[in-house]
Amino acid sequence: MSTAAIHAGWRADDMHGAVTPPIYTTSAYAHRDHDSLKELFARRCDGFAYSRSGNPTTAVLEERITALEGGIGAIAVASGQAATTIALCALLEPGSHLVASELLYGGTTEFLDDTLADLAVTTTTVDPWDLDAWERAITAHTRAVIVESIANPGAQLVDLDAISAIAHAHDVPVIVDATLSSPALYRPGDHGADVIVHSATKYLCGHGTTIAGLIVDTGNFDPRRCPERWARLTTPNRRFGVTFADDYARGCSGLLSYARAKYVTDFGTTLPATSAQQILVGIETLDLRMRKISADAAALASRLHGSGGVDQVNHPTIPGRADAILADRDFPRGTSGVFSVDLSGGEAAAAAFCDALELFTLAVNIGDARSLVCHPGTTTHSHLTEAQRLACGVGPGTVRLSIGLEDLEDLSEDLQRGLAAARAATAARTRQSPVPAHHG
Ligand SMILES: Cc1ncc(COP(=O)(O)O)c(C=O)c1O
Structure with missing residues (x-):
């Protein structure tokens, strides 16, 4: 854990030997020729075009949190609230249903009760310690359940293994807000979580300097197991010209590719490179x-x-x-x-x-x-x-x-x-x- 916190995602750079990840403050990236940029936009290669959807400093942070959580990918965004918003948007559609622990950060509860309700998503809240209540609350329309690993502010813990087993029996992914635990204390993916969200503003930063959020795919969720339910991922996407679920075949997160291409880009919830670097420094300790x-x-x-x-x-x-x-x-x-x-x-x-x-x-x-x-x-x-x-x-x-x-x-x-x-x-x-x- 301590080793990955310092090394994952970065080796001294080739250009000047910078020991710590440099802050790339650039809006766009120069390409050597027409075809290079064309290939990138056609999603036939990896790289950077414009910092709203990706930046080399931010990419180091994404790789580091992926290693710390033992996941298959991550996206860094502008705040913990943006992380929750984007993770939910990637899984829910109008008419979807969500089951939420009643022990959630107030801002999350407000988002579910007000903004998601405006978008025709309904939420059932349950006492997280009542396992029968989780079972009863899940319906044919449920597309996610959400809990906090350690609840804010009462520090209540949840039996994530049990909740995940119930949700997975219905092919419903589990989102865990792991802000309070951080990967230093608990890895939700080892207890069944499918998606982890962090307000990196808190312990990952550690010094109260920066607002930031992270979304991690633990690798437990695979939409190909239930292709009709996750048609947005498993069928060709008209706008982007790819089938996002194909990414799983090469060990990457189709869910996060979809979330980045669509929601991070459309909502513009980009994490600035300066903020990413401050979170990277925080994670070291x-x-x-x-x-x-x-x-x-x-x-x-x-x-x-x-x-x-x-x-x-x-x-x-x-x-x-x-x-x-x-x-x-x-x-x-x-x-x-x-x-x-x-x-x-x-x-x-x-x-x-x-x-x-x-x-x-x-x-x-x-x-x-x-x-x-x-x-x-x-x-x-x-x-x-x-x-x-x-x-x-x-x-x-x-x-x-x-x-x-x-x-x-x-x-x-x-x-x-x-x-x-x-x-x-x-x-x-x-x-x-x-x-x-x-x-x-
Ligand atoms: C548990 C938890 N999740 C999410 C958030 C939202 O994070 P941010 O303030 O970085 O948007 C907070 C903020 O206090 C939080 O405590």
Whole structure:
């Protein structure tokens, strides 16, 4: 893992011997003659024509994430949101049905509920731990199921092997948003996932500098097994003059060739070369960072558990968690730095907690080298209904923590400062509005 994180996709270049991948800031690529460009557009050879659909720096990132995930190909795009959008567009058509875990990042839920609904795609959401619910939800029109490997913000884990087995029995591909786990902690393809999406903005970048997304084909999905269902891939495409599924015969992803030719090009969700280079630098230290961050997050979760003013700590290692068995079985290297804490005093306690922290930065991001805090109920999950929020473990007193690379004891001290402020705010509110005594 560490070796691939540093070497996959790049050898010192032939032209100047650059040790790290150079940033190719070019819009277009010069070709030696008419036929060379003609062959490229006819998809009879590989190469670059125009950076909206491919760039040499970005290609190194694509090759590196493919190696890290053990897949057959990847596409780098402008954001994690673009990765989810393009992966879904490549599989769904108007009238298609999608089954989604109810434990998804708020932005994904909004996309399914609003934008995909506008495009006549219906979604059934299920409790990801209820395997019968996955089975019941899949219909003849279901074209994908989507889950997060580790859910944001409550750090719930899923039994991906079981969910994949159910979906595959119906020839339905499984998309996994593996943003929180990253390939350093978990490889969804080894547990049945067909397509992996990453918000590379988070741990792959690692330093909060860049917005980026990745789509990986794990090689588990083959549309040729069900050619009528995936006719867009298995029959000649009029616009591009090729049958995308033919790519599988040469070990490449027909699904990603289709997604790149059509959706990345049409939507223009290109990742700039400068951003690709920043993600490549981040990936070099991914393994080291994820080990320390995961260990420190588990230690802090355990210290917060049972503290005054805390109703519940949402981390897989906390006693009583239904997914503890999955943490032991599938996540031996840890479960990332993201978890949430339900404070007893509701939003007022959460606000006091966030405002009192001196080391944690109040910001709606995760996976930074800096520790971050936010109140999901009024930010990342604020556009959801209250029922949707509660289903994904976001209550009025929930705060999300993203543990960074600082010293554990400094972070612990800061969290104690926050808890003291939360308890003081709760006590002040109780004095102002005493709960009326109940009679009878
Ligand atoms: C789990 C998860 N998936 C996807 C996204 C969207 O990624 P981006 O902000 O890079 O578009 C986020 C953003 O917070 C996320 O947390």
